[in-house]
Amino acid sequence: MSDTLARARQRLPKAYRLLRPPAFTAVLQQGFKSRDRWFAVFAASNALPHMRIGLIVSRKVSMVAVVRNRVKRQIRESARRHQQRLEGLDLVVVAHAAAADSENAALQVSLQRHWTGIIEKCRKPSPHC
């Protein structure tokens, strides 16, 4: 029943996005991080009832715009599907060059690991949350 409720609320409007440079620098400096060969994820708590996510996919990832768009869409899609687990967090996902050559499924697996890892870290010390 809660599953159907969750399925009904999987939107990612623009308010759920980090769009301005100050918000990015705040998360990158204060937050804790989780990284592997595809992504580096930075997280910090916010005072909102939902998560916010920002993307950094530079030209270092790929010089081809289509590839960068694909990576960004994958990140947004994963955050959209897992947003209820990440309530109250500001996240910044930095893509690495390996993401450009990987399949979409591999990227989804990697991102899920990041989310669960961040939730674990967030529960233990809890000054941020």
Added chain:
RNA sequence: GGAGUCGACCAGACAACCGCCCGACCGCUCGAGCAGUCAUUUUAGGCCGAGCGGCCGGGAGGAAAGUCCGGGCUCCAUUGGGCAGGGUGCCAGGUAACGCCUGGGGGGCGCGAGCCCACGGCCAGUGCCACAGAAAACAAACCGCCUGACCGCCUACCCCUGACACGCUGAGCAUUGCUUUCGGUGCGUCAAUGUUGUUGCCAGUGUGCCAAGGGUAGGUGGUCAGGUAAGGGUGAAAAGGUGCGGUAAGAGCGCACCGCGCCGGUGGUAACACCGGUGGCAGGGUAAACCCCACCCGGAGCAAGGCCAAAUAGGGGAACAAGGGUGUGGCCCGCACCGUUCCCGGGUAGGCUGCUUGAGGCGCACGGUGACGUGUGCCCUAGAUGAAUGGUUGUCUACGACAGAACCCGGCUUAUCGGUCGACUCCCGCU
């Protein structure tokens, strides 16, 4: 059926679920404001803005790319012209403009449909041309070819002399004449109708052969002097090509045809083509070398530009008020700095705008070989801004390539899986 050329087009489709951006409408909540406008008895409400929800509509490309050209638009500069710099380069047309396109001319490739060309000027000047080659530019002689002179050599023939062999003879021998008991010609003959030692010796003559010398002709080698630009060789390139004549050998030296220059005519808007005449013939290449000639070009770019405008620092003006503080100074005057309020100007973060109706598409008619133009009807077709147009699954026997709008257009170039259609060419087969 196979091979090929040109042009146009498509750029996965469908379904389910979950999403993103823009817009219209409806509902709820909040904000601003009675300045305007509408309704109204008033409080106050709609038109405005923001958020949320619902529903509907729309949402990347043929190259969106490279940023290589050309324009629009915006701001700055600007009388005109010149210099510098950059660009373009057969002709004509199209266009807002172009380095684009169309048509034409010339050259090259292909059997052909077709394709390709950076296609003005090196008798204005300057520079460069490696290696090879005799020589790379007021041309030049290495080999070769030819002529002459000189010095050799070889061959053939002739003349002369000599040696040897043989024939004939002892004044003959040889040759010759249609005059044959006769003559001509060459050499010889007064030494003997020879000698005596008889297969000898001497002499004459003829033939053969050899040797030396001389002459003529031809060939050949060397040296020197000259002629030659046909041939060889070098090179990307060596004073036009082929043939005939000509010549000692050769040569536009002469002639024919081709090529080239000049002059004239004809056709064409022109590039250019054709025809006639004329000149024996100009003269290497390189101008994506400097350069010359003709034509074109002001600069920066939507992070342009415009509007609103927190915070902070500083500026200008007015009023408050002629009072105080700090510094300088022994003190006064003086000088510098410091106050409160309001306004102005500038302007960062941020927001709004520019921002999509445009040299716009599609159809039809007309003009034009065509690019295109004119007229007319219909259509509205992304507008994001940390940047939307997506994700997962399934089906389609197989689903893919290159690749993501960022102010807007016109081109060029580059990347690219597979496929559809049309026109045309060549080959094969059948009728």
